[in-house]
Amino acid sequence: NAGVTQTPKFQVLKTGQSMTLQCAQDMNHNSMYWYRQDPGMGLRLIYYSASEGTTDKGEVPNGYNVSRLNKREFSLRLESAAPSQTSVYFCASNRNWDSSYEQYFGPGTRLTVT
Amino acid sequence: SQELEQSPQSLIVQEGKNLTINCTSSKTLYGLYWYKQKYGEGLIFLMMLQKGGEEKSHEKITAKLDEKKQQSSLHITASQPSHAGIYLCGAGLTGSARQLTFGSGTQLTVLP
Numbered sequence: 001n002a003g004v005t006q007t008p009k010f011q012v013l014k015t016g017q018s019m020t021l022q023c024a025q026d027m028n029h030n031s032m033y034w035y036r037q038d039p040g041m042g043l044r045l046i047y048y049s050a051s052e053g054t055t056d057k058g059e060v061p062n063g064y065n066v067s068r069l070n071k072r073e074f075s076l077r078l079e080s081a082a083p084s085q086t087s088v089y090f091c092a093s094n095r096n097w098d099s100s101y102e103q104y105f106g107p108g109t110r111l112t113v114t
Numbered sequence: 115s116q117e118l119e120q121s122p123q124s125l126i127v128q129e130g131k132n133l134t135i136n137c138t139s140s141k142t143l144y145g146l147y148w149y150k151q152k153y154g155e156g157l158i159f160l161m162m163l164q165k166g167g168e169e170k171s172h173e174k175i176t177a178k179l180d181e182k183k184q185q186s187s188l189h190i191t192a193s194q195p196s197h198a199g200i201y202l203c204g205a206g207l208t209g210s211a212r213q214l215t216f217g218s219g220t221q222l223t224v225l226p
Contacts, residue, residue, distance in 0.1 A: 040218055041218060042202065043202065043216040044216075050211060103204070106156055107155060
């Protein structure tokens with residue numbers, strides 16, 4: 001049981017390049033999330049998928065697209081990377097409990113855009 | 115996020131000292147979560163509080179949620195270098211979609 005896995009762990013891109021961050025969970029969770037973490041800003045929600053087949057914008061969606069490929073996998077795509085997207089990206093998942101928001105996090109992807 | 119204020123932003127304590135980190139919102143907190151993060155790593159779940167007045171402890175860490183469910187504190191007793199890291203509070207501020215809003219984090223340094 002690996003929990004939440006993310007690939008790659010590190011990535012350096014040039015401005016304008018594109019890439020996809022991969023996330024998978026093996027806990028049979030319904031909901032999945034993408035966050036970015038910047039110094040002094042905490043975690044900010046980019047996109048989320050409340051259940052398989054649905055995706056919605058979070059707090060900072062501009063410049064990103066997502067795909068909920070199946071119940072296990074939720075990918076984040078940067079179509080044309082910008083230096084402002086230099087950040088650490090975390091994927092998370094949780095069960096769809098009625099009264100719980102507990103989220104399990106992946107180890108993160110450290111992205112640098114030059 | 116300004117919806118969830120965490121204080122202090124950073125804290126440097128001598129090993130063996132007690133410390134408290136606070137997490138405050140003007141909105142009702144639908145579940146309050148404390149996470150710890152070490153540099154370059156993901157978030158490690160510490161504790162979850164749901165009911166007003168609830169208090170939980172694990173080893174030397176105690177978390178409380180006030181009766182109004184708008185403020186939580188994390189208290190570490192007799193701190194150790196292993197407690198060093200970034201502490202983040204996260205809470206549900208909306209009633210749907212299972213979204214967590216996070217505080218900006220508290221960087222804790224414990225000097226040996």
